[in-house]
Amino acid sequence: MSSPQHSAAASRYRSLLSPLDLGPFEVRNRIVMGSMHTGLEDDPSDAKKLAAYLGERARGGVGLIVTGGFSPDRSGRLTPRGSQADARTLRAHELITREVHEADGRIVLQLLHAGRYAFHPLSASPSGGKSPLSPFRSRRLTRGGVQRTIDHFAEAARRAVDAGYDGVEIMGSEGYLLNQFLAPATNHRRDRWGRTSEGRRAVPLAIAAAVRDAIGDDALLSYRISLLDLVPEGQTWTETTALAQSLVRAGVDVLSTGIGWHEARVPTIVTSVPRAAFAEQTQHLRELVGVPVVASNRIHDPDVAEQVLASGQADLISMARPLLADPQLPNKLADGRAGQVLACISCNQACLDKVFDGKRASCLVNPRAAHETELVLTPVIERRIRKVAVVGAGPAGLEAALAAAERGHIVTLYEATDEIGGQLRLAARIPGKEDYAQALQSWRMRLAAAGVGIRLGMRPTATELQGFHDVIVATGVAPREIALERSGGPEVISYADLLEGRAEAGEKVAIIGAGGIGVDVAEYLTAPRPSPTLDVGRWREHWGVVDADSTRGGVITRPREEARREVHLLQRKETRIGAGLGRTTGWVHRAELRHAGVIQHRGVTYERIDEAGLHITEDGEARVLDVDTVVVCAGQVSVNALADEVIAERRGRAPRVHVIGGADVAAELDAERAIRQAVQVAAGL
Known part of the structure; x- marks a missing residue:
């Protein structure tokens, strides 16, 4: 029955x-x-x-x-x-x-x-x-x-x-x-x-x-x-x-x-x-x-x-x-258990991008995919159950907590803010990445089903963590600041403040840093509203998809759209902007930047900011960008001081400390690496 x-x-x-x-x-x-x-x-x-x-x-x-x-x-x-x-x-x-x-x-x-x-x-x-x-x-x-x-x-x-x-x-x-x-x-x-x-x-x-x-x-x-x-x-x-x-x-x-x-x-x-x-x-x-x-x-x-x-x-x-x-x-x-379905976010980072590079595929949110015989989450016997604290509820912390709990360990997840998700939560606010929020919702449901204790708005001290057998530090990253001489002029904000809604950008914007986050911010500032991703008809028009009997192949040249802002995207490297993006998705982002009229600058040296705007040197020549906002996307730095504090505080054998995700390596924010590392650590507890 x-x-x-x-x-x-x-x-x-x-x-x-x-x-x-x-x-x-x-x-x-x-x-x-x-x-x-x-x-x-x-x-x-x-x-x-x-x-x-x-x-x-x-x-x-x-x-x-x-x-x-x-x-x-x-x-x-x-x-x-x-x-x-x-x-x-x-x-x-x-x-x-x-x-x-x-x-x-x-x-x-x-x-x-x-x-x-x-x-x-x-x-x-x-x-x-x-x-x-x-x-x-x-x-x-x-x-x-x-x-x-x-x-x-x-x-x-x-x-x-x-x-x-x-x-x-x-x-x-x-x-x-x-x-x-x-x-x-x-x-x-x-x-x-x-x-x-x-x-x-x-x-x-x-x-x-x-x-x-x-x-x-x-x-x-x-x-x-x-x-x-x-x-x-x-x-x-x-x-x-x-x-x-x-x-x-x-x-x-x-x-x-x-x-x-x-x-x-x-x-x-x-x-x-x-x-x-x-x-x-x-x-x-x-x-x-x-x-x-x-x-x-x-x-x-x-x-x-x-x-x-x-x-x-x-x-x-x-x-x-x-x-x-x-x-x-x-x-x-x-x-x-539909709410517990692990949501695919169509990122292609660990699947199609890997295959097109001649590597074995897997999945960003499920690193066991196609590695079932190698990455095994074996249930623990009762006498080996450990009390595990995971500090930080970004993708690495979420997956570490879940994998450890599913093995049978007793897990408490701490997050200093009132929401889980970390950098993934910010990414979900980019037009075209709305599905990322669905992945976060499935993590919430699966954590609850696995019995993980979640403590939001809490930043545990090293002393408070001494009662655990293992402490997994997944405290993520902070935006890197840049040292620029300033004397008035454009407002300077971080990408995090912009995406969190703590700051707004004006009509003329310079983005310092053209990695993945810089490209995302450029799209955030220029994409049509509401997002074409949420409306099939608008999306087809946006990309020039038409009836295949009216035009062979069903595609025409993309129609031009009125630019929402004047946006300058700048990077120090001489390489093509977006060169480090995913093999199967990077071309889409580059096409959107071109379509939106984003002005791209390579080989840039940042000089100073004053009332005239952002002073740069480009191709050996001094230039001034007349902008009202400068958004800093110049990378990230690891936030991992807690690991040293726990180690300094501990007495006896406990706790063991593991540093994962952005807290371990902040370079180019690699969610695939962070989640895989989280599961590997949980598998070894």
Whole structure:
């Protein structure tokens, strides 16, 4: 008999948690763990780690898992040593499929040919040429090469099913090979694989038919279809729907939607993209095909996912990064613990940025992701339970307190202010980063559920901490001050005072420091109000997203908008402003700065401030910036004096002192490093 709590949860997420018949089998809910490369796919010797990673998501209750992409042949690998669905690899994957099936899960292998996106000299594409994402020029596939590629997809699909996979997904989105065949921008062929829209879709259809024949009717065939290419000379909506209907006739069971090519100059998955921004396109497709359709891209909030399903916009929801963040997400929804879901903030810092740098992915808010066999939080036996004080409730302190409590320790969390969050709380006030507040709310709920004692507005002394076995100092950072001669002139404020609302900026502003915080402050001062992130229509207009039948690819040049302020962004370094930002998100911030007309200064020396303004030297010449406000974003300094005070005060064996996060290293405020360090310390208590 179900509990009232479980029944209420089932009612709240009735659509999301209901089973669905996908043809060959039924899935237990509508939550799909979408394809996401972690780096564990590339070497068959990592199969055990990949099995632990995917198995934990299956035990967490996800309905269907889609693996990271595996190429059908060497030419289609993303990197020289990238993942390939060859015989050796898929023999090792029997461990993965067994792990998922033992948890009553379902899993399909994604087949992905990189085409011109491949980062190696063997790359091949419909018409040859070089993409913006690779230094290698791809060769043009011959007619024989096209047929061999079709055969390779079929052979790889057959091997996947033999290895225990419940089916395969064909990657036809994001600008990879099949998407390249579909778009006039990249398919200039004059044979039967090009020339007309029918010719351009012939290769994807031939591959779908060959794969269907190879895997039989008892395995699932999913196709990842691009609904909006968001590149000039991409597909029209009419072409996209014609492809979708033809794919269904070719035997595809499920259409999983994708948005935008990797080279598109429109963001599609970062935090500043509105939630469910592309669900309307999914609904239009669903109305034209007779198979289940999966919605994707920034559907991270379970309530938003439920709304998308309940309104008939989709049949399933793809949640890739949210399940990286919280593998127990489906179970928590079913058990009435939605408030405890660890919220993905779409930052990309530890997942996609790592993958694009050739490193293993993880998750900023869950450093155990893809490291399940290495970072283990083992429950403590009763005689080893310790009393732990965590001082500072920024991201590092929050996660240290939570991880220690979940292991079974008795934890008290102290925070000198009246709110948790630290620097993350400030970041949540930047337009486009509103979702950061959701992460803080989930920390509050999880801390309460774990039994952590929270003391807000308290700054414990070294003496008061002597009764604990361990003291974790997570007191964070303070804004770095700069020594500048001043004689009147513009008001000088710190970024913290600005974002906390203790100070305001005028109409003409100079920002000293162009690291991540300086860029955030520039956007805070120039972004349209209200934030386009909170309004899909305004966001589409802001980025030039239009109907794909009116303009091929569904994108136009961004319209100019009236500047809110005159803002100067200055840095000492000669390098490009924003060069240190994330690999997959930095370009978005740089584009916003350009769009807002932010004036950028590099190689600057700061001289003095007086009634004339901010005096600087730039390119060897003296200049004066006539501004009324100077915002200092010149870095941070660690606040960690408490650690020395506790050590000086202690008597006997207790307490042990651990310094983590910004209190340990303040350089470039790295929340990923801080949270990982917090969990590692908690794992070692």
